[in-house]
Amino acid sequence: MLLILADLLSPQELQTARQLLRSARWDDGKDSAGTQARQAKNNQQLPRDSEAGRRIAAMVLAALERSALFLTATLPKRVFPPRVNRYGGEHNHYGDHVDSAVRQLADRHDRLRTDISCTVFLSPPDEYDGGELCIDDTFGPQRVKLPAGHAVIYPGTSVHQVRPVTRGYRMACFFWVESLVRSAEQRRLLYDMDMALLRLRQQHGESPETVALTGSYHNLLRMWADT
Numbered sequence: 286m287l288l289i290l291a292d293l294l295s296p297q298e299l300q301t302a303r304q305l306l307r308s309a310r311w312d313d314g315k316d317s318a319g320t321q322a323r324q325a326k327n328n329q330q331l332p333r334d335s336e337a338g339r340r341i342a343a344m345v346l347a348a349l350e351r352s353a354l355f356l357t358a359t360l361p362k363r364v365f366p367p368r369v370n371r372y373g374g375e376h377n378h379y380g381d382h383v384d385s386a387v388r389q390l391a392d393r394h395d396r397l398r399t400d401i402s403c404t405v406f407l408s409p410p411d412e413y414d415g416g417e418l419c420i421d422d423t424f425g426p427q428r429v430k431l432p433a434g435h436a437v438i439y440p441g442t443s444v445h446q447v448r449p450v451t452r453g454y455r456m457a458c459f460f461w462v463e464s465l466v467r468s469a470e471q472r473r474l475l476y477d478m479d480m481a482l483l484r485l486r487q488q489h490g491e492s493p494e495t496v497a498l499t500g501s502y503h504n505l506l507r508m509w510a511d512t
Contacts, residue, residue: 286473287422287439288358293405294434298344302407305337306456314370325380331369333391342367345405345458357479358438363397365461372416372447373454379447388461399441399461406431406457413453420445440469465510478502
């Protein structure tokens with residue numbers, strides 16, 4: 286499932302993030318890529334231990350916690366600590382690749398399965414040319430270039446790329462989600478059911494039918510979730 290999260294970051298959070306990025310120091314982005322992806326990757330990233338990187342990651346994680354749409358669409362079990370990257374100049378693209386299936390969590394012995402990928406756009410689209418996130422979806426190739434503060438989630442299994450940036454700089458935050466529900470098909474069914482229940486409540490309020498359907502939703506989640 287490919288889903289847009291509009292205005293994930295507030296205007297104040299976005300302003301703070303952009304102020305932090307003005308004086309940030311950038312490293313080669315290949316340090317977070319797997320063997321195959323390193324051959325296609327040509328961008329820059331904030332060092333993991335940088336103040337700007339830590340503060341932006343904290344803002345994004347807080348935004349995810351308050352996003353009902355993110356929570357119902359991903360059913361997160363664990364979230365990889367967000368990183369920040371930049372495309373432009375000589376470091377301007379990321380060719381076709383598939384994200385590594387399992388990521389090592391920094392400073393921990395735990396590993397995370399990358400069920401879902403997420404990009405949070407930090408640069409307004411009029412500040413750069415190119416830089417579209419291109420995702421090979423089941424309905425055909427999708428090109429995503431969103432307003433600053435918006436985010437997109439998409440399957441971690443997808444072949445995707447970032448098209449070359451030919452003017453300006455494209456900055457974004459990226460991370461992965463390990464879901465409580467491993468199956469993408471099951472997650473989609475639960476998401477569709479939850480959205481339908483929301484509309485039913487808005488139209489008719491609580492009723493014996495919505496209570497029964499809510500019970501079915503949670504019983505399916507109980508059946509499929511891995512905690």
